[in-house]
Amino acid sequence: MLRWMTLLTDDISRLASGEPILADPNPELAIGAARFSAYVGFGPSLFRKLGLESQMPSGFGPLPSFKVDQLQDQFSGGDVLIHIAADDPIVLSHGTRGLIRDSLPFASVRYSQSGFAHTPGMVPAGLTHRNLMGQVDGTANPKPGSEDFNEVVWIEDGPAWIQGGTQLVFRRIAMQLNTWDQLGTASKEEVIGRKLSNGAPLTGVNEEDAPDFAARHPNGLTVIPDFAHIRRASPQNVTDRMFRRPFSYEASPASDGTPDVGLLWTAYQRDMTKQFIPVQRRLDELDLLNEWTVPIGSAEFAIAGGIARGEIIAQALFS
Amino acid sequence: MPPAADNLGNDMRKIAALLTLLPLLAGCAPQGTVEITDYWVKSSEMSTQGGMTAVYGTITNTTGDDVVLIGGSTDAAGVVEVHQMSMIGGEMKMQEIDGGLVIPAGQSVTLEPGGDHLMLMMLKTDVVAGGTIEVLFDFEGAEDIILSDVVGKPAEGGDEEYHSGEMEMDN
Numbered sequence: 001m002l003r004w005m006t007l008l009t010d011d012i013s014r015l016a017s018g019e020p021i022l023a024d025p026n027p028e029l030a031i032g033a034a035r036f037s038a039y040v041g042f043g044p045s046l047f048r049k050l051g052l053e054s055q056m057p058s059g060f061g062p063l064p065s066f067k068v069d070q071l072q073d074q075f076s077g078g079d080v081l082i083h084i085a086a087d088d089p090i091v092l093s094h095g096t097r098g099l100i101r102d103s104l105p106f107a108s109v110r111y112s113q114s115g116f117a118h119t120p121g122m123v124p125a126g127l128t129h130r131n132l133m134g135q136v137d138g139t140a141n142p143k144p145g146s147e148d149f150n151e152v153v154w155i156e157d158g159p160a161w162i163q164g165g166t167q168l169v170f171r172r173i174a175m176q177l178n179t180w181d182q183l184g185t186a187s188k189e190e191v192i193g194r195k196l197s198n199g200a201p202l203t204g205v206n207e208e209d210a211p212d213f214a215a216r217h218p219n220g221l222t223v224i225p226d227f228a229h230i231r232r233a234s235p236q237n238v239t240d241r242m243f244r245r246p247f248s249y250e251a252s253p254a255s256d257g258t259p260d261v262g263l264l265w266t267a268y269q270r271d272m273t274k275q276f277i278p279v280q281r282r283l284d285e286l287d288l289l290n291e292w293t294v295p296i297g298s299a300e301f302a303i304a305g306g307i308a309r310g311e312i313i314a315q316a317l318f319s
Numbered sequence: 320m321p322p323a324a325d326n327l328g329n330d331m332r333k334i335a336a337l338l339t340l341l342p343l344l345a346g347c348a349p350q351g352t353v354e355i356t357d358y359w360v361k362s363s364e365m366s367t368q369g370g371m372t373a374v375y376g377t378i379t380n381t382t383g384d385d386v387v388l389i390g391g392s393t394d395a396a397g398v399v400e401v402h403q404m405s406m407i408g409g410e411m412k413m414q415e416i417d418g419g420l421v422i423p424a425g426q427s428v429t430l431e432p433g434g435d436h437l438m439l440m441m442l443k444t445d446v447v448a449g450g451t452i453e454v455l456f457d458f459e460g461a462e463d464i465i466l467s468d469v470v471g472k473p474a475e476g477g478d479e480e481y482h483s484g485e486m487e488m489d490n
Contacts, residue, residue: 003450010470
């Protein structure tokens, strides 16, 4: 594992600088960094295989099953995750190829799931990712770099290798667009609890406005319905929040035109047992959005703390 | 997190990079030196004990005189030779370079798969992906260079001789 991490660490460092990796057979494709980034995570099955269960961070382990789940093996699990991102698809493809090539002496590919977000500059600053149901997605996230973000995301204690690291929950969520598209705008907004135009809560004006869950229409019904996604997902205490980083995916449509689209939904947190799981349990109990969204893939990974130049990813775990 | 991509486009950045390259090299080595950068050793199904592999990298000569890579040594191999690939009788073949590989004054030469390389034969140990070996580069006209951390990289292609039964070695 340490030799593998040695190669990946050097590769990621070079790719993030827009340089070709060592032994790159196509160095001419290193045309720029394009905000290339990659990190490596380790699934519960890897800790089991290597007898390293004692090195798992607090709260980390296989997710329980949820009744909304229709998980498929081909999109789920895995020993080691490499999550690769870049603003340019050619840079991304070339970088991915290099990281796979340098992984083959140690592992085989279980799955590769491609996703996308907006082209930089496409949406106004401050507007989050708009998913393929049309919703503004990723609102109410902690701000990267803030004290709030640090407390939600970064692990501070436990085994040395995980300090400064985090826990990732990954869900591949299929969208039933054919039936979703039959709803009118008002219905779609009630399902989510936000306006489609700018992501503002139904009780507010701007995306960042805090939802008023107590607000009622003159007829007595709550403005944000009891079944609305944001009511069910909103934190019930200080710990059950996450940093969500959703991407969209699109596979080939069926012959009748039914789209195969959805989210590669990722969320980062200190402790998935205290953060993701309680939120997902509430959504599993009641969330009208479940009618149109089906989790078909799921995985969890522990992400090692960041490193300085000259260090190796997860060195303390595998030494 | 790397800096945001330059919206001017990659061509513009390439030009900027080229313009700054020469002063940087000169600035690093005012008296002139020979340096080896971006070096690696190939890890493949052939790079096991008794087998062979090759070391690659970029040799930069900022001195005022030509230097010649005439050979090398490593604990990992019984034989080390400077090889080149060339078209002989319509086929790519590799052979030892007579008199060594010249790195002209002020220039860089890249050892790469399919081109010039430092050949390691009769390996004494397996050369594995992500592992490191120590290699001495033997120069004429400059001090020898010892690289203690030449990393094994999985690589295919470029070196037909690794996989071809018809390969000829013209040592």
